[in-house]
Amino acid sequence: MTTYAALLRGINVGGRKKLPMAELRQLMDGLGYDGVRTHLQSGQAVFTSGHGDEESLAAELADAIEKRFGFVVDVIVRDHAYLAAVAAACPFPAAELEAKQLHVTYFSAPVDAARFAEIDREAYLPEEFRLGERELYLYAPDGLGRSKLAEHLAKPRINKGVIATSRNWNTVVKLVELTAE
Known part of the structure; x- marks a missing residue:
């Protein structure tokens, strides 16, 4: 099981x-x-x-x-x-951030960097994202609701062909805990 x-x-x-x-x-x-x-x-x-x-x-x-x-x-x-590996691989200092500042977008399939090449990362600073294989980590210091980068990352042309769903860091950690039991 x-x-x-x-x-x-x-x-x-x-x-x-x-x-x-x-x-x-x-x-x-x-x-x-x-x-x-x-x-x-x-x-x-x-x-x-x-x-x-x-x-x-x-x-x-x-x-x-x-x-x-x-x-x-x-x-x-x-x-x-998988969930534990995603939490462990977080490229941002999760322990130093508020949960509302850090999110993981889970994808239904692997995604490559070319999908995100059009994004001018400098234009969104201090917001940042890092890409994993089937996940994307988003640092949004003012929270997801105010994030211009999150809005851009959610555009259909970027997520074409995959399911994408995001969770805040508290939920990421809780799912690791719940699936470990």
Whole structure:
């Protein structure tokens, strides 16, 4: 059995795509996942499964959500080892920053630097980003809501062909903890 986190993109935000966490847990239990727990209302669930891989589990959950709730939700599933590696590889001094200043965007597939080549990094300073293989680290000193760089990074042409969903540093750390149990 492997422990995973499911990251759901864009649910329970601004009154759209309402997905009660109790109903999500029930749905995931019905798919045969074990130890299902949710974290916050913004789309994180932790579970164990002995079948499938990250991509097939994400597709299975996304399909079940669409059938049950009637709307499409992008889902990324990652195991504990990946989540822990992402937290450990943070290129910014996480211990010195407020959680609202540091974010990780998880991608559904590897992304290369060419995708971000058009961005004039100097124009956004002191905001910065660093790219991993399937993740992007964003330092936004005034928070995500005021970040011009985050707004630019979210543009469809940059994220074309991949699912991208962001979490603040508190959630990044919490998902590592929850998937370790």
